[in-house]
Amino acid sequence: MRLSPAVPVAAGIGSQALAAVASWSSLLLVVHGRVVPGWGVSAVLLVLSLVPRWALNRVVRPADAPGLTREQAGRAQRASVLLIVAALLGTVWGAVGDLVSGAAYHVLRPSGPGGCTVVVRETSFLVIGNGEAYAVGRTGLALAESGSWTVDDGYRPVEAGTYELDWTRDGGLLRISGTSTDPVLQGGSTDIDCGW
Numbered sequence: 319m320r321l322s323p324a325v326p327v328a329a330g331i332g333s334q335a336l337a338a339v340a341s342w343s344s345l346l347l348v349v350h351g352r353v354v355p356g357w358g359v360s361a362v363l364l365v366l367s368l369v370p371r372w373a374l375n376r377v378v379r380p381a382d383a384p385g386l387t388r389e390q391a392g393r394a395q396r397a398s399v400l401l402i403v404a405a406l407l408g409t410v411w412g413a414v415g416d417l418v419s420g421a422a423y424h425v426l427r428p429s430g431p432g433g434c435t436v437v438v439r440e441t442s443f444l445v446i447g448n449g450e451a452y453a454v455g456r457t458g459l460a461l462a463e464s465g466s467w468t469v470d471d472g473y474r475p476v477e478a479g480t481y482e483l484d485w486t487r488d489g490g491l492l493r494i495s496g497t498s499t500d501p502v503l504q505g506g507s508t509d510i511d512c513g514w
Contacts, residue, residue: 341408357412465508
């Protein structure tokens with residue numbers, strides 16, 4: 319098989335770039351009802367980024383194709399190291415953030431039209447509770463949050479069941495309620511749209 323040595327380099331750098339983007343984004347993935355946060359997706363992509371490069375390096379033989387110049391190889395190596403560092407930092411930052419804030423992910427039922435699902439991430443730190451809602455379509459992927467809220471005293475409304483989720487043909491509406499002692503300070507109503 320005659321492949322250019324640039325193929326494994328491009329495959330490795332491309333997948334490392336995806337891992338870096340995933341680690342610093344608000345992305346999340348739902349697989350069989352389980353939520354994988356962006357930092358988890360990034361960790362998997364980072365590990366998987368090494369596989370195609372290793373496999374393609376085994377296919378490409380120096381006798382089959384001319385090698386990369388020393389300058390090209392050096393640039394590719396520097397780019398690869400920067401992307402790996404960026405992905406690792408984003409992954410660690412996200413994992414530590416979830417650990418410190420006690421992040422809990424909830425897949426809300428029922429699903430809406432077209433299989434649109436709401437995923438909520440609730441955190442609390444000191445005396446403030448925060449939440450973000452994500453609209454997850456058929457792909458199981460949410461690229462950004464749909465809305466957020468802040469609640470007093472670290473209260474977690476979804477965990478406590480003080481929320482309402484209503485669906486229409488056009489989308490959904492998630493309403494978050496606090497209590498008399500733990501009111502919603504900001505947000506509390508989020509439109510859910512999976513982009514039908």
